[in-house]
Amino acid sequence: MIRSMMTALAALALAAPLAAQEVVPDPGDWDAITAAAQGQTVYWHAWGGGNAINDYIAWAGAQVAERYGVTVEHVKLKDTADAVSRVIAEKSAGKDAGGAVDLIWINGENFAAMKEQGLLFGPWAEDLPNWHFVDVEGKAAVTSDFTVPTEGLEAPWGMAQIIFYHDTARLSEPPRSIPALLDWARANPGRFAYPQPPNFLGSTFLKQAVMELAPDPAVLSAPVNEESYAAATAPLWDYLDALTPHLWRGGAAYPQSGPRLIQLMNDGEIDLALSFNPNEPSNAIANFELPDTVRSYVLDGGTIGNASFVAIPYNANAKEGALVLANFLMSPEAQARKSDPAVWGNGTVLALDKLGEEDRARFEAIARGIATLSPEALGDSLPEPHPSWMVRLEQDWTARYGVGQ
Amino acid sequence: MRLAVSTTAPPPSRRRARFLPWAPLLTLAVMLGPVLAGLSGTLAPALGYMPALGGHGVTLAAFDALFAWPGLPRAVALSLGVGFAATAISLGLVVLICAGWAGTRTFGAIERLLSPLLSVPHAAAAFGLAFLIAPSGWIARALSPGLTGWARPPDLLILQDPAGVSLILGLVTKEVPFLLLMTLAALTQVRPGQSLRVAQALGYGRVTGWLKAIFPQLYRQIRLPVYAVLAFSMSVVDVAIILGPNTPPTLAVQVVRWMSDPDLSMRFQAAAGAVLQLGLVLLGLGLWRLMEVAVARLGRVWIASGARGRRRGEQALRMGALMLGGLAALAVIAGLAGQVVWSFAGLWQFPDLLPDALTLRNWQRHGPRLAGPVTETLLIAGAATGLALLLTLASLEAGHRHGLRPATRALWLLYLPLIVPQVAFLMGFQTLSIATGVDGGRAAVVLAHLVFVLPYVFLSLSEPWRAWDARQGVIARALGAGPDRVLWAVRLPMLLRPLLVAAAVGFAVSVGQYLPTLLVGAGRVATLTTEAVALAAGGDRRVIGVYALAQTAAAFAPFALAVVLPRALWRNRKGMRGG
Numbered sequence: 001m002i003r004s005m006m007t008a009l010a011a012l013a014l015a016a017p018l019a020a021q022e023v024v025p026d027p028g029d030w031d032a033i034t035a036a037a038q039g040q041t042v043y044w045h046a047w048g049g050g051n052a053i054n055d056y057i058a059w060a061g062a063q064v065a066e067r068y069g070v071t072v073e074h075v076k077l078k079d080t081a082d083a084v085s086r087v088i089a090e091k092s093a094g095k096d097a098g099g100a101v102d103l104i105w106i107n108g109e110n111f112a113a114m115k116e117q118g119l120l121f122g123p124w125a126e127d128l129p130n131w132h133f134v135d136v137e138g139k140a141a142v143t144s145d146f147t148v149p150t151e152g153l154e155a156p157w158g159m160a161q162i163i164f165y166h167d168t169a170r171l172s173e174p175p176r177s178i179p180a181l182l183d184w185a186r187a188n189p190g191r192f193a194y195p196q197p198p199n200f201l202g203s204t205f206l207k208q209a210v211m212e213l214a215p216d217p218a219v220l221s222a223p224v225n226e227e228s229y230a231a232a233t234a235p236l237w238d239y240l241d242a243l244t245p246h247l248w249r250g251g252a253a254y255p256q257s258g259p260r261l262i263q264l265m266n267d268g269e270i271d272l273a274l275s276f277n278p279n280e281p282s283n284a285i286a287n288f289e290l291p292d293t294v295r296s297y298v299l300d301g302g303t304i305g306n307a308s309f310v311a312i313p314y315n316a317n318a319k320e321g322a323l324v325l326a327n328f329l330m331s332p333e334a335q336a337r338k339s340d341p342a343v344w345g346n347g348t349v350l351a352l353d354k355l356g357e358e359d360r361a362r363f364e365a366i367a368r369g370i371a372t373l374s375p376e377a378l379g380d381s382l383p384e385p386h387p388s389w390m391v392r393l394e395q396d397w398t399a400r401y402g403v404g405q
Numbered sequence: 406m407r408l409a410v411s412t413t414a415p416p417p418s419r420r421r422a423r424f425l426p427w428a429p430l431l432t433l434a435v436m437l438g439p440v441l442a443g444l445s446g447t448l449a450p451a452l453g454y455m456p457a458l459g460g461h462g463v464t465l466a467a468f469d470a471l472f473a474w475p476g477l478p479r480a481v482a483l484s485l486g487v488g489f490a491a492t493a494i495s496l497g498l499v500v501l502i503c504a505g506w507a508g509t510r511t512f513g514a515i516e517r518l519l520s521p522l523l524s525v526p527h528a529a530a531a532f533g534l535a536f537l538i539a540p541s542g543w544i545a546r547a548l549s550p551g552l553t554g555w556a557r558p559p560d561l562l563i564l565q566d567p568a569g570v571s572l573i574l575g576l577v578t579k580e581v582p583f584l585l586l587m588t589l590a591a592l593t594q595v596r597p598g599q600s601l602r603v604a605q606a607l608g609y610g611r612v613t614g615w616l617k618a619i620f621p622q623l624y625r626q627i628r629l630p631v632y633a634v635l636a637f638s639m640s641v642v643d644v645a646i647i648l649g650p651n652t653p654p655t656l657a658v659q660v661v662r663w664m665s666d667p668d669l670s671m672r673f674q675a676a677a678g679a680v681l682q683l684g685l686v687l688l689g690l691g692l693w694r695l696m697e698v699a700v701a702r703l704g705r706v707w708i709a710s711g712a713r714g715r716r717r718g719e720q721a722l723r724m725g726a727l728m729l730g731g732l733a734a735l736a737v738i739a740g741l742a743g744q745v746v747w748s749f750a751g752l753w754q755f756p757d758l759l760p761d762a763l764t765l766r767n768w769q770r771h772g773p774r775l776a777g778p779v780t781e782t783l784l785i786a787g788a789a790t791g792l793a794l795l796l797t798l799a800s801l802e803a804g805h806r807h808g809l810r811p812a813t814r815a816l817w818l819l820y821l822p823l824i825v826p827q828v829a830f831l832m833g834f835q836t837l838s839i840a841t842g843v844d845g846g847r848a849a850v851v852l853a854h855l856v857f858v859l860p861y862v863f864l865s866l867s868e869p870w871r872a873w874d875a876r877q878g879v880i881a882r883a884l885g886a887g888p889d890r891v892l893w894a895v896r897l898p899m900l901l902r903p904l905l906v907a908a909a910v911g912f913a914v915s916v917g918q919y920l921p922t923l924l925v926g927a928g929r930v931a932t933l934t935t936e937a938v939a940l941a942a943g944g945d946r947r948v949i950g951v952y953a954l955a956q957t958a959a960a961f962a963p964f965a966l967a968v969v970l971p972r973a974l975w976r977n978r979k980g981m982r983g984g
Contacts, residue, residue, distance in 0.1 A: 048936075051770065076936060078941070082665065086835075088457050117459070249560060256646065268558055268756075288752045399475050404479060404650075404652045
């Protein structure tokens with residue numbers, strides 16, 4: 001009697017966790033995925049600050065609704081961290097299924113943190129039907145997000161690269177390297193600004209500088225350690241000590257975001273700025289945010305580039321729908337439209353030589369924006385350092401320049 | 406016990422009235438429950454407990470990290486300094502405006518200006534001010550290059566100055582109208598006309614007489630709103646990001662930065678910072694209380710001295726207060742005007758006073774998309790305000806009928822949601838809402854807004870409610886009306902205008918809520934404010950302008966109704982129009 005009760009209890013104990021778990025979708029069985037996705041609503045948490053981007057997301061949602069019966073709701077974020085916070089709050093409250101976030105536009109530190117805390121669903125990205133178009137061989141960034149292996153936990157959907165831009169009406173010959181930037185700033189005090197780290201664009205400026213200035217840039221791709229950090233960053237701090245007094249407002253105040261640089265450029269407060277979207281100046285010109293005399297360029301030694309991704313939280317409510325959307329975002333059609341500067345102008349993650357004739361033609365037909373560089377002029381991007389470098393750089397930057405000492 | 410007695414023989418009407426005695430308790434629970442639960446949800450991670458991020462023990466490591474942050478002393482000093490300066494300046498200005506001008510025709514004009522000023526959301530007012538006073542702003546454009554010789558803007562640190570002066574100015578422009586509104590409500594109870602006439606008959610100047618005879622009575626009535634202003638100014642985030650310094654920022658801004666840091670271990674430090682922020686606000690309130698005592702002592706000496714006030718000094722004070730008040734109002738209105746122009750602007754560069762071209766494109770692009778968020782905003786604000794009115798009226802009526810007059814001791818509890826910094830409890834508030842399943846929908850957002858709307862509605866309504874002459878009720882009862890009829894047929898109609906003003910204030914508060922909407926709505930409830938904040942991240946002043954105007958319009962409509970409706974309803978009843 002007692003034994004049978006024990007057995008029953010054990011069976012219950014074993015069965016309960018299984019019953020509580022939902023059926024995990026298998027990305028390999030694509031027909032089952034699309035069937036289950038039908039009728040789902042995908043809440044896609046994505047930065048909502050750009051007209052062009054919001055329009056593109058609305059378009060993608062409409063396409064997926066028409067073709068797969070998946071409704072897409074764009075949850076417009078001011079910061080990716082808001083979506084991460086949401087998932088953490090749900091985990092704290094024990095809500096391990098039916099979460100509010102189905103898909104997040106993510107990369108870098110946010111991805112590394114969610115991966116480390118086990119907050120992501122997957123792996124799934126490399127099982128998607130459109131994965132075989134992705135330029136895995138040519139673009140290391142699509143499988144290595146700030147050097148952290150993506151391991152199929154996120155799917156790439158766009159490429160970004162640092163560019164600098166200037167108003168040719170005021171500045172015809174901009175500095176083309178990090179050391180030249182210092183000389184130029186000395187001669188033109190108060191006319192350059194970068195966003196305040198830990199804003200990601202500001203932090204990327206620091207990384208760009210450390211890459212050019214470090215005696216041995218190779219150490220940057222490995223996790224940071226005390227020895228390598230001190231050696232690699234000593235020239236950076238010397239450089240910033242020299243540059244800061246010649247920054248906009250003498251470094252006593254910093255712009256809080258990348259878009260604020262566009263305002264400052266348009267207001268005539270600065271002559272040189274940077275962006276993580278090679279097409280941003282063209283978009284801004286089309287939107288009356290900048291004069292049409294603005295042009296962009298990259299530094300002679302190349303600039304940092306990375307990929308951005310979409311990821312699915314572990315407790316997402318509409319995982320199948322999110323998979324369908326992520327797959328569509330990697331399709332040649334969606335990628336070509338995204339590359340079109342008249343739409344958004346974001347670089348593709350696909351390898352054009354893997355595409356069919358018709359799809360390749362879509363890309364070749366795209367006309368570039370007035371202030372947008374050709375892929376040849378952009379050149380090969382430099383890889384991001386390991387994320388641990390960014391954390392240390394941000395901390396030390398804040399201690400040195402961010403607290404008014 | 407009374408419950409037990411009444412259930413034995415319940416007359417139908419008595420049973421119906423049973424809800425009323427519980428109303429004050431329910432009201433307190435609605436406001437305090439979420440705040441207390443939210444606070445505990447912040448305290449736990451501050452002490453290292455947050456299993457979702459691998460924090461299981463109880464440690465002070467988060468506080469160690471917080472105190473090791475090199476910017477802490479300045480951030481703390483900045484928060485205190487900004488809070489005190491903004492509050493003291495706002496209060497001083499309001500008091501001098503009332504002392505110098507109450508009862509005059511000019512004062513009537515000031516009163517009419519209040520509602521539009523109150524309707525402009527804080528962030529929109531801050532954006533507007535930033536565009537006015539920046540070295541490349543509208544004022545500089547008007548003077549350049551003609552008067553200044555600037556072909557390009559000078560590299561001057563006006564916005565985001567390390568001392569927080571522009572932040573203080575931005576806060577003053579919004580706090581003066583709020584305190585003035587609260588003062589107006591309190592003044593009806595103090596009945597200043599008679600005291601002032603007596604003082605003037607004794608030879609006191611207008612301002613001196615007002616300060617000596619009326620201010621001491623008045624301050625007791627507006628003390629809690631003043632505390633709310635102090636707490637708000639010390640912990641404000643959106644205005645501080647736009648106008649405040651950032652090397653380092655105020656503590657509240659830094660806490661929000663840590664909260665959104667990709668390095669998730671910073672969440673513990675953020676929670677510790679939020680606890681410190683709460684402590685800072687409590688310290689600030691304590692210091693302010695000490696200052697009150699000191700000012701009261703000095704004031705008593707001054708009153709006893711019998712100084713009547715010199716005519717010229719009085720005139721200077723009156724004119725100065727009016728000018729500064731006018732300047733504050735002008736800053737908000739001109740800032741809004743700047744946003745109107747931006748929303749129609751083509752390319753607009755320094756030093757052009759106006760854009761190169763005007764275009765409807767921004768409105769064509771964003772106008773149609775406003776419909777959804779506008780509907781959502783109106784539904785939520787309407788529901789939250791309706792519930793808040795219901796609870797407030799029930800509590801007040803319960804106090805009236807059952808003698809449950811909330812002691813002043815309990816009243817400060819109503820202010821808890823206004824005094825506890827949002828950063829200190831919203832994290833826990835979100836977890837609570839998810840855990841209880843009240844989350845992710847419109848109803849949940851309405852409840853979350855209620856926490857913030859209710860104190861303001863209560864604040865706005867309670868004074869006029871108590872100031873109502875109870876003899877009217879006695880007459881009505883003598884004429885055979887029961888308590889319900891007295892309420893519906895006499896008291897509420899007579900108080901229609903304050904009711905509508907309270908509703909308008911509550912509505913405006915709801916319209917402006919960002920974090921509670923985002924956190925409890927799971928990002929699925931898109932209001933004007935959540936859309937505005939997300940779009941503002943893109944930095945396009947044209948979009949910011951469109952949304953700022955839409956927000957202002959949504960908040961302004963009920964204020965306009967509060968003016969128009971009583972006039973329309975009582976067009977044949979001259980005696981009711983003043984109410």
